[in-house]
Amino acid sequence: MYVMVCYKDIEAGIADYLSDNYSSAIEIGIGRNPDVAAALKERGVDVSAVDIRKYSDDYGIEFNCDDVYSPDLTLYADKEVIYSVRPGIEMIPSMISIADKVGSDLIVYHLGCEIYMDGGEIIDCGVILRKYC
Known part of the structure; x- marks a missing residue:
């Protein structure tokens, strides 16, 4: 039986x-x-977010504008995990590079069946995540 995940x-x-x-x-x-970040904050995780542009005045999450192709590594340096929800596949190599440079894990929830290279380690936690670093 197929169960659709909302x-x-x-x-x-x-x-x-x-x-x-x-x-x-x-x-x-x-x-x-901001749903994942807001849920993490609610659960006591020290969470922040970046994007190439600011879409909202305030999500209640620390936010910085940053470009993954020319990143400010200080924004990522003290984080245990870097994650992304449905990023463009072309962003993955830069995200892997950032995670490698700062020593963080990289967890990605891909759009549809996209994966990068070998797809990294599969994490099945009710949804399929990919751990690249």
Whole structure:
């Protein structure tokens, strides 16, 4: 039997996994969807977010504008995990580079069936995440 997972269930599953495994996190590409970051903050995770542009005045999350192709590594340096929800596949190499440079894990929830290279380590926490670093 096929059970359809609703959009907000995906965000909740990502937040569950991240909050169970990390105490500090930064989201790349928060865009107009602060649900995972807000859930992490609610659960006591030290969370911040970056995006190439600011979409909202205030999500209640520390936010900085940053470009993953020319990143300010100080924004990522003290985070245990860097994560992204449905990033463009072309962003993954830069995100891997950032995670490698600062010594953080990189967790990605891909759009559809996209993966980068070998797809990294598969994490099945009710939704499929990919751990690249």
